[in-house]
Amino acid sequence: MHVFYSKERKGNILILEGGEVKHFRVRRIEKEEEFGVIYEGKIYLCKVEREEKSRVICKIVGQLETKEPPKNITLYQCITVELKTMDTIVRQITELGVKKFVPVISERSFRKKEIIKKRLEKWKKIAVEAMKQAKRPVHLQVSEPMELEELEPIHEENIVLDNFYEGIKVRNVNLTAENFGIVVGPEGGFSEKEGRILRENGFKSVILEPYTLSKFS
Amino acid sequence: MHVFYSKERKGNILILEGGEVKHFRVRRIEKEEEFGVIYEGKIYLCKVEREEKSRVICKIVGQLETKEPPKNITLYQCITVELKTMDTIVRQITELGVKKFVPVISERSFRKKEIIKKRLEKWKKIAVEAMKQAKRPVHLQVSEPMELEELEPIHEENIVLDNFYEGIKVRNVNLTAENFGIVVGPEGGFSEKEGRILRENGFKSVILEPYTLSKFS
Structure with missing residues (x-):
């Protein structure tokens, strides 16, 4: 599963910007495909809500179990x-x-x-x-x-x-x-x-x- | 200290051949300089006895303490x-x-x-x-x-x-x-x-x- 990184959350939405948009497009994510988005110490399972010119709007559909570093x-x-x-x-x-x-x-x-x-x-x-x-x-x-x-x-x-x-x-x-x-x-x-x-x-x-x-x- | 590898020992002499001779010459070892030679699981401290065209004759002058792998x-x-x-x-x-x-x-x-x-x-x-x-x-x-x-x-x-x-x-x-x-x-x-x-x-x-x-x- 592909994983991206977001700095901005609005309710149920995570936003990809800058280099993450480029990375997202390189990966050619399909409309209904699920991917991970890291935001403030958690990894969310997301789908694309819509793509804008310089941003990708992602809808949170779940949360991945994240693992603490052992030490x-x-x-x-x-x-x-x-x-x-x-x-x-x-x-x-x-x-x-x-x-x-x-x-x-x-x-x-x-x-x-x-x-x-x-x-x-x-x-x-x-x-x-x-x-x-x-x-x-x-x-x-x-x-x-x-x-x-x-x-x-x-x-x-x-x-x-x-x-x-x-x-x-x-x-x-x-x-x-x-x-x-x-x-x-x-x-x-x-x-x-x-x-x-x-x-x-x-x-x-x-x-x-x-x-x-x-x-x- | 530079370390070389020998396959042949004769008494107090270790012989470098092949690629080891090339490696030895690249290192520009001086006449009285000491270097290490690995031979059958031990590392010997050596000096050059003489250099031949395709071999280096090394005199053993000591032995380095070698360390067993821990496991x-x-x-x-x-x-x-x-x-x-x-x-x-x-x-x-x-x-x-x-x-x-x-x-x-x-x-x-x-x-x-x-x-x-x-x-x-x-x-x-x-x-x-x-x-x-x-x-x-x-x-x-x-x-x-x-x-x-x-x-x-x-x-x-x-x-x-x-x-x-x-x-x-x-x-x-x-x-x-x-x-x-x-x-x-x-x-x-x-x-x-x-x-x-x-x-x-x-x-x-x-x-x-x-x-x-x-x-x-």
């Missing part, structure tokens, strides 16, 4: 040197149900804050596309970039993943926790100093042994 | 319709420490057995490259293709991952087991009939809720 996860992702890799990360974490995404500037990450800020809009768009495809009813929250030193352990479990020599194993993380803050380095990992700062600031190192993973491309 | 996992992967996706899968499962890879022909998978058989050599090469990059000392075993109906639950835990409506959750799998057989579908998943066959043959369905994951590309 409340915030990903603090150091910006990869190859910015394109971030696009893939945003898409995949949306599908996986990560709640919030915080781009982080670290020593070995891409560091030009102005360029990163300009990418935020692109990442939000990618997250919406992935949300539709994955039938995820809630948005991925995309935050403003932060510096690594500013990160605080505000979650129930606060962990940092890297090829550290010291740290706990994944199986020793408290997996019954509901709230996780996870810090992930860029392609070159963290510097020793950064590893120390994160640990001192209250993040637990988790060792991802045994092998070296390449970045996905 | 013994066999992946039964239904061949993706886009064959290129299989290359990525092979690379990533090598990095992750999967022990054995069995390409599987299913209803909605790529189905031409002769073409699949021809790809086996390519997948073995990709696995060797990934092994070197990940500093994994043991080969990924690449098996001949099998038909889905032939799969047998020969491991301690035998599971099938898909968007099934019935099945257990990941947290209910016996994660303390040492041996896993994991069946994964192609892009379009399994047919209902295939889901039934796998369950009847002794594979446990594991539900990967809540969202729909796109294939990685």
